Amino acid sequence: xxxxxxxxxxxxxxxxxxxxxxxxxxxxxxxxxxxxxxxxxxxxxxxxxxxxxxxxxxxxxxxxxxxxxxxxxxxxxxxxxxxxxxxxxxxxxxxxxxxxxx
Amino acid sequence: xxxxxxxxxxxxxxxxxxxxxxxxxxxxxxxxxxxxxxxxxxxxxxxxxxxxxxxxxxxxxxxxxxxxxxxxxxxxxxxxxxxxxxxxxxxxxxxxxxxxxxxxxxxxxxxxxxxxxxxxxxxxxxxxxxxxxxxxxxxxxxxxxxxxxxxxxxxxxxxxxxxxxxxxxxxxxxxxxxxxxxxxxxxxxxxxxxxxxxxxxxxxxxxxxxxxxxxxxxxxxxxxxxxxxxxxxxxxxxxxxxxxxxxxxxxxxxxxxxxxxxxxxxxxxxxxxxxxxxxxxxxxxxxxxxxxxxxxxxxxxxxxxxxxxxxxxxxxxxxxxxxxxxxxxxxxxxxxxxxxxxxxxxxxxxxxxxxxxxxxxxxxxxxxxxxxxxxxxxxxxxxxxxxxxxxxxxxxxxx
Amino acid sequence: xxxxxxxxxxxxxxxxxxxxxxxxxxxxxxxxxxxxxxxxxxxxxxxxxxxxxxxxxxxxxxxxxxxxxxxxxxxxxxxxxxxxxxxxxxxxxxxxxxxxxxxxxxxxxxxxxxxxxxxxxxxxxxxxxxxxxxxxxxxxxxxxxxxxxxxxxxxxxxxxxxxxxxxxxxxxxxxxxxxxxxxxxxxxxxxxxxxxxxxxxxxxxxxxxxxxxxxxxxxxxxxxxxxxxxxxxxxxxxxxxxxxxxxxxxxxxxxxxxxxxxxxxxxxxxxxxxxxxxxxxxxxxxxxxxxxxxxxxxxxx
Ligand SMILES: Cc1ncc(C[n+]2csc(CCOP(=O)(O)OP(=O)(O)O)c2C)c(N)n1
Ligand code: SF4
Ligand code: SF4
Ligand code: SF4
Numbered sequence: 001x002x003x004x005x006x007x008x009x010x011x012x013x014x015x016x017x018x019x020x021x022x023x024x025x026x027x028x029x030x031x032x033x034x035x036x037x038x039x040x041x042x043x044x045x046x047x048x049x050x051x052x053x054x055x056x057x058x059x060x061x062x063x064x065x066x067x068x069x070x071x072x073x074x075x076x077x078x079x080x081x082x083x084x085x086x087x088x089x090x091x092x093x094x095x096x097x098x099x100x101x102x
Numbered sequence: 103x104x105x106x107x108x109x110x111x112x113x114x115x116x117x118x119x120x121x122x123x124x125x126x127x128x129x130x131x132x133x134x135x136x137x138x139x140x141x142x143x144x145x146x147x148x149x150x151x152x153x154x155x156x157x158x159x160x161x162x163x164x165x166x167x168x169x170x171x172x173x174x175x176x177x178x179x180x181x182x183x184x185x186x187x188x189x190x191x192x193x194x195x196x197x198x199x200x201x202x203x204x205x206x207x208x209x210x211x212x213x214x215x216x217x218x219x220x221x222x223x224x225x226x227x228x229x230x231x232x233x234x235x236x237x238x239x240x241x242x243x244x245x246x247x248x249x250x251x252x253x254x255x256x257x258x259x260x261x262x263x264x265x266x267x268x269x270x271x272x273x274x275x276x277x278x279x280x281x282x283x284x285x286x287x288x289x290x291x292x293x294x295x296x297x298x299x300x301x302x303x304x305x306x307x308x309x310x311x312x313x314x315x316x317x318x319x320x321x322x323x324x325x326x327x328x329x330x331x332x333x334x335x336x337x338x339x340x341x342x343x344x345x346x347x348x349x350x351x352x353x354x355x356x357x358x359x360x361x362x363x364x365x366x367x368x369x370x371x372x373x374x375x376x377x378x379x380x381x382x383x384x385x386x387x388x389x390x391x392x393x394x395x396x397x398x399x400x401x402x403x404x405x406x407x408x409x410x411x412x413x414x415x416x417x418x419x420x421x422x423x424x425x426x427x428x429x430x431x432x433x434x435x436x437x438x439x440x441x442x443x444x445x446x447x448x449x450x451x452x453x454x455x456x457x458x459x460x461x462x463x464x465x466x467x468x469x470x471x472x473x474x475x476x477x478x479x480x481x482x483x484x485x486x487x488x489x490x491x492x493x494x495x496x497x498x499x500x501x
Numbered sequence: 502x503x504x505x506x507x508x509x510x511x512x513x514x515x516x517x518x519x520x521x522x523x524x525x526x527x528x529x530x531x532x533x534x535x536x537x538x539x540x541x542x543x544x545x546x547x548x549x550x551x552x553x554x555x556x557x558x559x560x561x562x563x564x565x566x567x568x569x570x571x572x573x574x575x576x577x578x579x580x581x582x583x584x585x586x587x588x589x590x591x592x593x594x595x596x597x598x599x600x601x602x603x604x605x606x607x608x609x610x611x612x613x614x615x616x617x618x619x620x621x622x623x624x625x626x627x628x629x630x631x632x633x634x635x636x637x638x639x640x641x642x643x644x645x646x647x648x649x650x651x652x653x654x655x656x657x658x659x660x661x662x663x664x665x666x667x668x669x670x671x672x673x674x675x676x677x678x679x680x681x682x683x684x685x686x687x688x689x690x691x692x693x694x695x696x697x698x699x700x701x702x703x704x705x706x707x708x709x710x711x712x713x714x715x716x717x718x719x720x721x722x723x724x725x726x727x728x729x730x731x732x733x734x735x736x737x738x739x740x741x742x743x744x745x746x747x748x749x750x751x752x753x754x755x756x757x758x759x760x761x762x763x764x765x766x767x768x769x770x771x772x773x774x775x776x777x778x779x780x781x782x783x784x785x786x787x788x789x790x791x792x793x794x795x796x797x798x799x800x801x802x
Binding site: 124126154158161165171176297298302 | 543544545546548555556558559560561562563564566567568569570571572573574576577579580581582583584585587588589590591592597614615617618621622
Binding site for chain 1: 509510512514516518519520521522523524526527528529531532535536559560561562563564565566567688689714720721722723724725726
């Protein structure tokens with residue numbers, strides 16, 4: 001099957017997620033959240049969300065608790081570095097690979 | 103209405119009749135009067151368009167590319183180094199399939215500086231994917247501009263309307279200025295397949311891969327190569343669209359013309375001179391003189407140079423003894439581009455038939471060197487007697 | 502009227518960029534772009550020349566940005582904005598915002614002529630120069646805004662020998678209604694400035710400092726820290742020039758009250774690209790920074 005009947009004759013892109021593929025597979029370390037330290041979790045009300053603001057991949061939800069879309073999280077560690085309460089730790093992916101096996 | 107104006111005015115009047123919405127231009131001789139006129143029309147209110155005085159030709163075409171991508175009918179004009187400065191954008195406009203119409207007022211290119219006429223500028227843009235139409239008089243300039251908008255929008259390919267600097271741009275000739283209503287009947291408002299807009303967002307002309315790739319709907323989309331192939335395919339199909347263009351134009355304006363060629367005394371000719379632009383009208387004088395001497399010679403203007411009307415040309419030259427190509431440009435290091443193109447068309451259609459004409463190539467008028475009609479006549483006469491040279495021969499050279 | 506400052510909690514949650522882009526891990530541009538687009542909103546048309554942003558925005562036929570975008574040649578960004586604006590005018594559209602986003606090479610070097618032309622014509626759009634201080638897309642070569650002392654692929658051993666070109670000052674010299682210097686490390690300052698300038702006439706110019714892990718040489722997790730350090734050392738200032746009036750903003754404004762800058766040495770030592778900067782050179786730059794800030798202090802007194 002070729003592209004003869006494709007509806008465009010030019011380079012005309014439409015938007016959708018994951019143009020770069022599953023960018024989570026680039027990750028060496030994974031952010032792990034400690035709810036006991038996370039401000040909005042502790043107060044059970046909207047607060048802080050610094051991790052949400054600075055995540056370059058837009059994969060942290062602005063929710064209580066904040067969650068990460070691991071499909072696309074590249075593991076940069078900015079969230080962990082910027083979290084004022086050190087609620088996020090970057091953990092070696094190898095550890096999860098072992099867990100997945102078990 | 104018949105009026106007497108110069109060639110640049112003919113272009114500007116033609117453009118105004120086509121109601122472009124965005125005009126961007128940068129001054130360069132001999133193009134300047136076209137765009138000055140258009141700025142006058144806009145300021146006096148006889149043309150409702152955005153006139154953008156840009157800071158370079160690169161930007162002139164950038165404005166046209168963006169404005170056209172957003173859905174406007176656009177116009178620009180340039181000459182010589184201005185066209186060369188646009189080169190990147192010229193390629194871009196074709197790849198983006200934008201129906202831009204640009205007048206190229208032909209002029210020599212530097213170095214050294216020279217502001218006079220030849221056609222090295224537009225010929226050097228031959229391979230960019232634009233349609234190129236050449237004009238030989240003021241009526242053709244005006245008519246070609248109008249036709250060009252129709253065709254460009256029909257096939258989504260930009261068009262250069264080329265005419266000789268000074269010889270046409272700055273000389274006065276009578277021509278018919280059609281009524282606006284007729285032009286409106288011929289040329290409907292521009293309706294692009296897609297125009298950039300926030301309600302239907304698209305990202306246009308980003309990096310496109312060597313191979314095909316699936317889009318967000320799961321359909322297989324082109325790679326770069328398919329997009330470029332379709333440009334070539336549509337350029338070839340534009341030959342048929344040009345014939346439709348002429349039929350429709352004749353229907354509305356009553357002026358008929360062959361879409362590709364403009365033959366003069368060619369029917370019974372053994373020898374045919376071929377060229378682009380105003381030179382072919384000057385050659386008519388030589389043809390008449392040689393006919394009086396009993397030499398069966400004609401001249402044929404090529405009006406539609408890209409896409410190249412190879413079949414029409416080969417048919418028109420079938421049975422001729424020699425084709426004598428006069429050019430105001432050349433592919434340095436070889437010969438005139440038109441001569442090469444002709445040879446390839448003749449070889450394709452007449453090769454092996456035993457009636458392949460010889461092709462001779464003369465280079466004239468480079469950098470505005472005056473072309474004396476007597477010189478043309480003598481050259482043409484000599485070329486009918488024997489093949490003058492395998493190499494292109496420069497006439498009027500004083501070495 | 503003073504506009505209320507946006508906070509993380511009041512920042513709109515709607516996104517205009519999809520996850521899963523091709524930007525590097527920890528890319529500062531991703532942060533600035535995301536927040537910038539939130540401020541621009543859905544009724545916006547974008548123009549992007551070749552740069553990291555081209556790649557971030559996705560390869561045909563998939564786009565990662567939910568706004569219409571015209572990709573253009575490297576030198577023609579601002580002229581393309583003019584072209585879109587002209588069409589909008591012809592169509593009677595007075596509501597859509599036109600915004601160009603280009604890298605520092607695409608702005609300070611090859612695109613400067615077109616930008617100057619559009620600014621001089623007063624074309625009504627917002628131009629964003631995201632300044633990662635080099636030609637990153639082609640593999641980290643020096644640009645007009647690469648700072649002195651930075652090692653790049655074509656200043657490989659000695660580092661760049663020349664000063665950073667001050668593009669916001671060049672743009673301010675065009676008498677624009679709005680010029681701003683921002684940083685990816687201060688996204689809310691960027692956001693508020695965009696809201697503030699939107700209704701001002703003519704061309705608006707934004708310069709955004711963009712930490713870039715592969716180009717600057719640091720562990721991606723420290724990107725925001727480094728961007729902040731550039732500001733806290735007084736090396737890169739956040740400011741706006743509104744109709745010719747210069748004013749420091751956000752953290753830079755606070756530094757005037759504090760009167761205490763972090764030594765710039767800390768900034769330089771946080772990135773491997775500055776490893777050839779000698780202590781004397783750093784002292785020299787520290788002196789220039791101190792002099793600049795003396796000026797700010799005097800002005801505020
Ligand atoms: C006319 C032209 N020259 C050179 C290039 C190659 N090129 C593409 S992207 C790029 C670097 C862009 O650098 P910058 O504008 O600083 O953006 P960044 O990549 O750093 O985001 C270059 C040099 C080009 N595309 N067009
Ligand atoms: S930055 Fe830390 S404390 Fe704040 S919301 Fe994120 S995880 Fe919780
Ligand atoms: S900031 Fe980086 S590590 Fe944290 S969630 Fe986002 S991509 Fe993953
Ligand atoms: S090179 Fe720098 S600016 Fe470019 S995508 Fe990577 S991190 Fe972002």
